[in-house]
Amino acid sequence: MKKTILILLLTTIAMISTGLVMASGGGYPKSPANVDVDDMASLQRGAKVFSDYCLSCHSAKFVRFNRVADDLGMTEAEVMDNLNPLGVKFGNTMTAVMTEDYAKESFGAVPPDLSLVARSRGVDWLYTYLTGFYADSSKTTGHNNAIFKDVGMPNIFWKQEGVKEAVYEEHDGTKVLVGVKVVEKGTMAPEEFDTMIRDLVAFLSYIGEPNQSYRKSLGVYVLVFLFVFFGLAYAMKKDYWKDVH
Numbered sequence: 673m674k675k676t677i678l679i680l681l682l683t684t685i686a687m688i689s690t691g692l693v694m695a696s697g698g699g700y701p702k703s704p705a706n707v708d709v710d711d712m713a714s715l716q717r718g719a720k721v722f723s724d725y726c727l728s729c730h731s732a733k734f735v736r737f738n739r740v741a742d743d744l745g746m747t748e749a750e751v752m753d754n755l756n757p758l759g760v761k762f763g764n765t766m767t768a769v770m771t772e773d774y775a776k777e778s779f780g781a782v783p784p785d786l787s788l789v790a791r792s793r794g795v796d797w798l799y800t801y802l803t804g805f806y807a808d809s810s811k812t813t814g815h816n817n818a819i820f821k822d823v824g825m826p827n828i829f830w831k832q833e834g835v836k837e838a839v840y841e842e843h844d845g846t847k848v849l850v851g852v853k854v855v856e857k858g859t860m861a862p863e864e865f866d867t868m869i870r871d872l873v874a875f876l877s878y879i880g881e882p883n884q885s886y887r888k889s890l891g892v893y894v895l896v897f898l899f900v901f902f903g904l905a906y907a908m909k910k911d912y913w914k915d916v917h
């Protein structure tokens with residue numbers, strides 16, 4: 673018996689530590705996105721950025737405009753006027769303006785659908801990616817990305833963010849990319865740009881799991897219920913057993 677428990681314990685520890693090592697990953701360090709999916713104003717701004725800058729190439733085919741309106745507290749007119757460049761119906765999904773064939777020809781890769789990207793990549797990865805473009809004269813595009821090497825996507829925000837350069841450090845004789853820094857100012861102040869990207873990542877996180885706020889608040893109710901139920905059950909148990917000796 674003791675041996676079985678010991679083996680179980682050791683296996684659990686081994687599984688947890690492998691999980692931790694895998695989660696830490698290695699490679700380029702991710703910066704925390706610090707997004708708040710309960711902040712409606714941030715999500716609304718993020719939706720507008722998504723529609724203005726991303727929807728030309730990427731679709732979000734699991735996301736319907738009317739659902740966005742409902743969830744983010746927007747009217748039909750606000751959604752149709754601000755978030756819908758193709759002018760599709762209110763009940764339609766967010767379709768990319770560009771056709772896949774054209775995109776493939778122009779960028780060498782079809783821009784993937786972004787409905788679930790926050791779940792597959794994680795919000796920190798997205799934040800790091802969207803702020804990770806830097807000038808690289810060895811590329812035909814003129815840029816590269818710190819966390820997505822040789823990316824086919826154009827550097828969408830170069831005007832607003834300014835020009836960035838890679839920062840390298842020497843580790844055991846090899847040059848390692850450790851960060852990016854602005855070398856030529858953009859049209860936006862760094863904090864303003866940062867807020868815009870966080871809003872955008874918050875929106876991507878929301879579309880990846882539209883029910884997440886509800887799920888979290890439901891979790892709290894369930895815990896409160898269990899707590900109250902435990903109190904009641906305990907009081908009942910005491911009452912039933914009080915005459916039994």
Ligand code: HEC
Pocket residue numbers: 721722725726727728729730775779781782783784786789793798801802822823824825826828872
């Ligand atoms: C001009 C077209 C274009 C625009 C505009 C554009 N992208 Fe992209 N994007 C691409 C292409 C092409 C790729 C595929 C790159 C590759 O595989 O090398 C890509 C890849 C990505 C990826 C990586 C997906 C993955 O998991 O591999 C993310 C995330 C992304 N884009 C987000 C955005 C966001 C957010 C915006 C809006 C700010 C945006 N893109 C605007 C063309 C575009």
